[in-house]
Amino acid sequence: MLLSLPAIVIVAVVTQAPILATLGMSLVKWIVVRPDLGVTFIGLDNYREIFTSWDFYQVVLNTALITVVSLVVCTVLGILFSLMLNRDFPGVNVVRTLIISPFFVMDAVAGIIWRTIILNSSFGWNGYFASLLGTKPFDFFGVHSLLTIVILIAWQWTPFFVLIILAGLQNIPQEVMDSARVDGTGWLRELVSIRIPVIMNHIEVAVLLGLIFVLKVFGIIFVTTRGGPGYSSANLPYYVYKTAFLGWDVGHAAAVAVVTVVITLLAIAALFRWFRRRIGETA
């Protein structure tokens, strides 16, 4: 149908064509702020530069750590909170609404609020508790900056996991639970052998979507640690940003972007295979 044409064109212009351009640019030496140097074709030199740079490996490791740890935390807490919310009690709707709220808070505000009034070592609650206990405040933005990023991502994304997993729990037919109860299944048995398998589909969807979004995280890092100190809390998107807009070396940045895309797609494909089922097939 002709109806789809405009949408295809816009999406292709905004997302597909630039990727091809990125691919092409990754093969040139081009520093935008130095027009005198011009644009020269250098083949795979940008890639060679990346793969021989220590910073790059640190950033890849950071990205893996951030992604894996925060997704595990989100999954565990998401299941726990959902189990507690999957009941009728006074104010259940209020509690659910409260728990999902951080998901709708923009990265910029989440980062700033945590960084100032909560974690600031002299004026935030971090400093307050430290002086109360007579210890040194926890170093959230130095040695432990990577941990800080993980905490913030878990804070924002656990609500998303709750949304999806809770929907799964509420889908379990009452008869299944009733018959388990009559059989006298213990709480833990009931959880491990009935509830978790039934909601596995939901957990997988949550983890998969979580992976897609967490790999893109940028704002949180930008406003809290700026990837620092050094590159100790930078992930791949932040690394691309830094090479592109602080060094203006667009060829190098494009090459990092290409590597980022490849790593992203490989990670998603690997998880897909691990789950073995494709969401599309059940749709």
Added chain:
Amino acid sequence: MRDRRTRGLRRRDRVPRRKRRALHRIPGIVVIWLVAILWCFPLWYMLITSFKGEADVLPPSLWIAHPTLGNYAIVLRHEIVRYILDSAVISVSSVFACLAFGVPVTYALVFGRLRHSDNLFFWFLSTTLLPPVAVIVPVFLLFRLSGLLDTLGGMILIYTGVNIPIVIWMTRSFLLDVPQEVLESSDMDGSSRLRSFFNIILPLARQGIISTGLLVFIFVWNEFFFSINLTYVHAATVPVYMASFMTQEGLFWAKLCAISTLVVLPPMVLGWLAQRSLVKGLTIGAVKG
């Protein structure tokens, strides 16, 4: 395993057992209430601080000694209003553009006789997997060349392109809910496919389409990466302003909290309204919402 007699017994004394259960549940309920309140602590404390005078912000305390609306009064006379307006224009325009371009595609995918409709759907889906860094350098150079850099139009264009796939992704499961027969019977009445789209499909899938619009609004309103890279002053959105607030303004935490509260509220309220449909739409109906 228990024999029949015990099972019968358990069934008979169900009522007292239920009461016992109710008592057992109280600690769990208290725990989840505490979790919910603590999880939102940064947001509570942001709200509390926004009502404090700058002098009362330190040391941290949950008590508001001299409650004031002064921060909001100052903040609303501040340049933030311009950023909020720009953000609103960009978000609302993007939402309408995304729906206008995206929903017809879903309609064609679900009810049309496209031969490769699944491939087209997955092509749209796959574009959402890509990190924005993959496109930012060429988009930046293109925007600079064409004068779209730092303009409202440029931002609307980029957000429309990025979010059309989200619209198609979300609305698919809502349109699939519309029974095929409804459309077939309207075909027999001789109304055109275009007419049935407006008269039948849109009203029936209204709820889902509205929730999709709300989600796109939230995404665009909160979006940071494109905005920080493609705008400076003329089309800068709220997140960009927030990120620069600290470097520009120093330690005015009460005002910072007042601004934060203002800009966080719209997406949060919309999120509360849309939460149910979000699950269904985002999971492509792979799991039931």
